[in-house]
Amino acid sequence: xxxxxxxxxxxxxxxxxxxxxxxKRIVEAKKNGHQVVVVVSAMGDTTDELIDLAEQVSPMPAGxxxxxxxxxxxxxxxxxxxxxxxxxxxxxxxFTGSQAGVITDSVHNKARIIDVTPGRIRTALDEGNIAxxxxxxxxxxxxxxxxxxGRGGSDTTAVALAAALDAEVCEIYTDVDGVFTADPxxxxxxRKIDWIAFEDMxxxxxxxxxxxxxRCVEYARRYNIPxxxxxxxxxxxxxxxSSEPIEQGDKKVEQAIISGVAHDTSEAxxxxxxxxxxxxxxxxxxxxxxxxxxxxxxxxxxxxxxxTGLTDISFTxxxxxxxKAIDALEKNKTAIGFESLRYDDQIGKISLVGAGMKxxxxxxxxxxxxxxxxxxxxxxxxxxxxxxxxxxxxxDVPEAVRAVHTAFGLDSDSAExxxxxxxxx
Amino acid sequence: xxxxxxxxxxxxxxxxxxxxxxxKRIVEAKKNGHQVVVVVSAMGDTTDELIDLAEQVSPMPAGxxxxxxxxxxxxxxxxxxxxxxxxxxxxxxxFTGSQAGVITDSVHNKARIIDVTPGRIRTALDEGNIAxxxxxxxxxxxxxxxxxxGRGGSDTTAVALAAALDAEVCEIYTDVDGVFTADPxxxxxxRKIDWIAFEDMxxxxxxxxxxxxxRCVEYARRYNIPxxxxxxxxxxxxxxxSSEPIEQGDKKVEQAIISGVAHDTSEAxxxxxxxxxxxxxxxxxxxxxxxxxxxxxxxxxxxxxxxTGLTDISFTxxxxxxxKAIDALEKNKTAIGFESLRYDDQIGKISLVGAGMKxxxxxxxxxxxxxxxxxxxxxxxxxxxxxxxxxxxxxDVPEAVRAVHTAFGLDSDSAExxxxxxxxx
Numbered sequence: 001x002x003x004x005x006x007x008x009x010x011x012x013x014x015x016x017x018x019x020x021x022x023x024k025r026i027v028e029a030k031k032n033g034h035q036v037v038v039v040v041s042a043m044g045d046t047t048d049e050l051i052d053l054a055e056q057v058s059p060m061p062a063g064x065x066x067x068x069x070x071x072x073x074x075x076x077x078x079x080x081x082x083x084x085x086x087x088x089x090x091x092x093x094x095f096t097g098s099q100a101g102v103i104t105d106s107v108h109n110k111a112r113i114i115d116v117t118p119g120r121i122r123t124a125l126d127e128g129n130i131a132x133x134x135x136x137x138x139x140x141x142x143x144x145x146x147x148x149x150g151r152g153g154s155d156t157t158a159v160a161l162a163a164a165l166d167a168e169v170c171e172i173y174t175d176v177d178g179v180f181t182a183d184p185x186x187x188x189x190x191r192k193i194d195w196i197a198f199e200d201m202x203x204x205x206x207x208x209x210x211x212x213x214x215r216c217v218e219y220a221r222r223y224n225i226p227x228x229x230x231x232x233x234x235x236x237x238x239x240x241x242s243s244e245p246i247e248q249g250d251k252k253v254e255q256a257i258i259s260g261v262a263h264d265t266s267e268a269x270x271x272x273x274x275x276x277x278x279x280x281x282x283x284x285x286x287x288x289x290x291x292x293x294x295x296x297x298x299x300x301x302x303x304x305x306x307x308t309g310l311t312d313i314s315f316t317x318x319x320x321x322x323x324k325a326i327d328a329l330e331k332n333k334t335a336i337g338f339e340s341l342r343y344d345d346q347i348g349k350i351s352l353v354g355a356g357m358k359x360x361x362x363x364x365x366x367x368x369x370x371x372x373x374x375x376x377x378x379x380x381x382x383x384x385x386x387x388x389x390x391x392x393x394x395x396d397v398p399e400a401v402r403a404v405h406t407a408f409g410l411d412s413d414s415a416e417x418x419x420x421x422x423x424x425x
Numbered sequence: 426x427x428x429x430x431x432x433x434x435x436x437x438x439x440x441x442x443x444x445x446x447x448x449k450r451i452v453e454a455k456k457n458g459h460q461v462v463v464v465v466s467a468m469g470d471t472t473d474e475l476i477d478l479a480e481q482v483s484p485m486p487a488g489x490x491x492x493x494x495x496x497x498x499x500x501x502x503x504x505x506x507x508x509x510x511x512x513x514x515x516x517x518x519x520f521t522g523s524q525a526g527v528i529t530d531s532v533h534n535k536a537r538i539i540d541v542t543p544g545r546i547r548t549a550l551d552e553g554n555i556a557x558x559x560x561x562x563x564x565x566x567x568x569x570x571x572x573x574x575g576r577g578g579s580d581t582t583a584v585a586l587a588a589a590l591d592a593e594v595c596e597i598y599t600d601v602d603g604v605f606t607a608d609p610x611x612x613x614x615x616r617k618i619d620w621i622a623f624e625d626m627x628x629x630x631x632x633x634x635x636x637x638x639x640r641c642v643e644y645a646r647r648y649n650i651p652x653x654x655x656x657x658x659x660x661x662x663x664x665x666x667s668s669e670p671i672e673q674g675d676k677k678v679e680q681a682i683i684s685g686v687a688h689d690t691s692e693a694x695x696x697x698x699x700x701x702x703x704x705x706x707x708x709x710x711x712x713x714x715x716x717x718x719x720x721x722x723x724x725x726x727x728x729x730x731x732x733t734g735l736t737d738i739s740f741t742x743x744x745x746x747x748x749k750a751i752d753a754l755e756k757n758k759t760a761i762g763f764e765s766l767r768y769d770d771q772i773g774k775i776s777l778v779g780a781g782m783k784x785x786x787x788x789x790x791x792x793x794x795x796x797x798x799x800x801x802x803x804x805x806x807x808x809x810x811x812x813x814x815x816x817x818x819x820x821d822v823p824e825a826v827r828a829v830h831t832a833f834g835l836d837s838d839s840a841e842x843x844x845x846x847x848x849x850x
Contacts, residue, residue, distance in 0.1 A: 016481035023482075050501065056441035057448075057505050058512035065511070068519050069504035072497040076475065079494035080482050086490070087483040094493050099569075144524075 007158035014044035042073025063108030074134035097137035163223035178239030207351035208264025257356025274339025348397035370407035432583035439469035467498025488533030499559035522562035541589035588648035603664030632776035633689025682781025699764025773822035795832035
C-alpha cells in the first residue's frame with residue numbers, strides 16, 4: 001500500500017459534523033495501510049466571509065494582505081481536522097502551505113506553484129502521522145510572502161503534493177459523485193463517467209465543467225498522477241482521470257468516443273463592427289485586448305462585404321472582463337479604425353468533448369443535426385481535434401445540452417449504449 | 426522621532442469600523458514622523474469562536490493544533506488592518522509572529538518568548554512601511570511549530586518587539602483610559618493614574634488588576650521599555666508605566682505614596698485541618714500541590730493548639746485549580762497526615778499597592794482601620810514591601826475597596842490630595 005493524497009473541499013468540511021465525518025474517512029484510508037496526506041480547503045463560506053470583511057475595510061485590498069487574510073481559512077479547517085483525527089486515536093499534524101514546502105511565484109491571489117519541497121511532510125509521515133496540509137496557499141520563492149493560488153487552488157495543491165511525494169493517486173473528494181457526461185442539474189439523465197483521459201478532461205474543464213479546474217488536470221497530466229474524483233458523502237467509486245483506462249472488475253474500461261457535453265453561460269460576446277478588411281486589423285484589435293490582460297475564448301471573422309471592404313470580428317470572453325475589454329477597444333478606436341462595438345452577454349456555449357471524434361467521422365454532423373432538431377440557432381462555431389463548441393442564445397442552452405446528450409447516447413437510461421453508433425462525421 | 430510600538434486589543438478591532446478607526450490612529454503616528462510597528466489581537470470574539478469550534482470536534486484539542494487554529498484570528502485582523510492603512514494611502518505590511526521573528530519555547534498554548542529576531546520588520550520599516558504584527562503568537566525554536574503565548578500574550582508580543590527594536594515607547598491601546606487607582610466598575614471615583622513605577626504595576630497586576638498582565642510588565646521592566654496604556658477610542662494621554670517619573674507640562678509627576686487598590690474574586694481558600702505541628706508538615710502539603718502544577722498565592726498557618734499539637738494551614742489559589750488541589754491532597758492524605766479539608770470559594774482579596782509604604786509608616790494601620798470602619802472582617806493577611814493584601818468574604822469586597830480608596834485620598838473628588846497625609850504605619 002502506497003501513499004495517497006486526499007483533498008476535501010469546503011462543502012465537505014462546512015461544519016464540525018462535516019469535519020468529524022471527513023476525519024473518519026481519512027482514518028479508514030490509514031487503517032487500510034496507506035500513508036495519508038490530506039489537503040483541505042477553508043470551511044464552507046469562510047472564504048466568502050473573509051472577502052466580505054476585506055471589502056468593508058478597503059475597496060481595493062492589496063494582494064499581499066488579501067492572501068494573508070484568505071489563508072486564515074485553511075488554517076482553521078486544517079487544525080480542526082487534525083484535532084478530530086487525533087480524537088479518533090490517530091496521530092495527525094497540520095501544515096500551512098509554507099510549512100509543506102509549496103513554493104510559488106509572487107503573483108498574489110493567483111500564484112503558480114513552481115516547486116514543492118515536502119521535507120516536513122515526509123518526516124511527519126515517517127513518524128506515523130497523517131499529514132494535513134492547507135490547500136490553496138504557498139509561499140513566494142523570492143520574498144517569502146504568503147500567496148494563494150486562486151479559486152480551485154486546493155485541487156492543484158493536492159495534485160502538486162501527490163507529484164512531489166510520488167503518490168499512487170490523488171483523491172479529490174467533493175459534494176458530487178464524480179465527473180458526469182453533462183451537468184446533472186441541467187441533464188437529469190447525465191451519467192457518471194468511470195474513467196476519462198486527461199485530454200478529454202482538459203477540454204471539459206475549459207468548456208465549462210466545474211468539477212476539476214484546467215490547471216489542476218494539466219498538472220496531473222504533466223506528472224502522470226491519476227486523479228480520483230469522488231463524493232465525501234457516499235464514499236462510492238467516482239471518476240478516474242488518468243492517462244490509461246482503469247481496470248473495473250475483470251474488464252478494462254473502454255475509451256468512450258464521446259466523454260460528455262459541457263456548457264458555459266459565463267461568457268459574453270463582443271462584436272467589432274466595420275473593421276477595414278486588411279492585414280493587421282485583427283492583430284491590432286487583439287493586441288489592445290491582450291494589453292488589458294484579458295483572456296479571450298472564441299474568435300470569428302465574418303466574410304467581408306465586397307462593396308464596402310469592411311468586415312465584423314466577434315469574440316467571446318468572460319462576462320466579468322466585458323467592461324474592461326470595451327474600455328480597451330474604445331481607447332484605441334482611432335488606431336484600430338472600427339465603426340462601432342456590440343456587446344452581448346445573453347449567449348451560451350455548448351461543447352461536445354471526446355477523443356473518439358478524431359477517428360469517428362460524422363460527429364460534427366450529428367451534433368449540428370441534434371441542435372437543429374431542437375430548434376437551436378448556432379451563432380459561432382469553434383473546434384479542436386477532440387471538441388466542438390457552438391455559441392447559442394443563453395436561453396437555448398439547457399434544451400440544447402439535453403438534445404445533444406440524448407443524440408449521442410449518453411443518457412443513463414441507455415447506459416448500455418456506451419459505444420457510439422456513429423452517423424459519419 | 427523614533428520608533429513606536431502600538432498594540433491594539435480585540436475590542437479595538439472588533440469590526441470593520443473599529444479597524445478603520447485604528448488605521449487612522451496608526452497613520453497619525455506615522456505622519457508625526459515615527460516609525461510604527463503595530464501589534465494586533467484577534468477581532469472581538471474570534472478567539473472564543475475558534476475555541477468553541479475546537480471543542481465541537483474534540484473534547485481535548487491537541488496543543489499544537491490548538492495553536493495553529495487560534496493563530497488564524499490574528500492573521501485575519503492583521504491583514505485587514507494592513508489593507509485599511511493602505512487604503513489611507515500609506516504603505517503597510519502584515520507579519521505573522523513567525524515572520525516577525527518571535528521565537529518561543531515549545532510549550533503550546535502558553536509559550537514563553539525566548540528571543541526576538543525582527544529582521545523582516547526592520548527591513549519593512551526601512552522601506553517606509555508600517556509593520557503590522559500578529560500578537561499572541563510565535564514559532565518554537567526547536568520544531569518550528571506555531572505557538573501561542575496564552576491570554577494577554579499580545580501585550581507581551583508588543584513589549585518584546587519594542588525591546589528588540591529599541592523602541593521609544595510601547596503603547597498599549599485598550600478600551601479604558603489607562604490604569605486606575607481601583608476598578609472603575611467598583612469605585613466610581615477611581616482616578617486615572619498618570620504614571621506608575623514598574624514595581625507598583627507588577628504588584629497591581631498580581632493582585633487582580635487586569636489592565637496589564639504581570640508577564641508583560643516584567644518584560645518591560647527587564648528591558649526598561651516605557652509602556653503607555655491608553656484608550657484607542659478617546660486618544661487621550663493614558664497611564665505611563667516606567668522606571669522614572671514622566672514630565673507632564675513643566676513639572677515632573679510625583680511618585681504617589683499609594684498607587685491603587687486592587688481586588689480579586691477569582692481565588693478560593695483551602696484549609697488543611699488538623700495537621701501535626703512538626704517540621705516538614707507544610708513542606709509535604711505544598712510539595713503535593715506543586716507536583717500537581719498548581720500555583721498558590723497566600724499561605725497562613727494558625728497558632729498550634731497546645732493540647733492537641735495540631736494546627737491548620739490555609740492557602741489561596743485560583744478557583745479553577747480548586748478541584749485539582751483537593752484531589753492532590755486527598756491522594757496524599759495518609760502521607761501528610763491531616764484530618765480534613767475545607768474548601769471555600771466565597772472569598773475575595775483586597776490589596777493596597779504603593780512604593781511609598783516603604784517610607785511612610787502607618788499605612789498598614791490606616792488600611793485596617795478603614796476596613797474595620799466599613800465593618801469588613803479580615804480572614805488572612807499577607808504583605809510585601811510595597812503591598813498589603815487581605816482576604817475577606819467575597820460579598821464584602823466592593824464596599825471594602827471603596828472604603829480603602831476613600832481612606833487613602835484616592836477618590837477623584839479629592840484629586841488634589843495626591844500626597845498622602847500619613848497616619849503612621
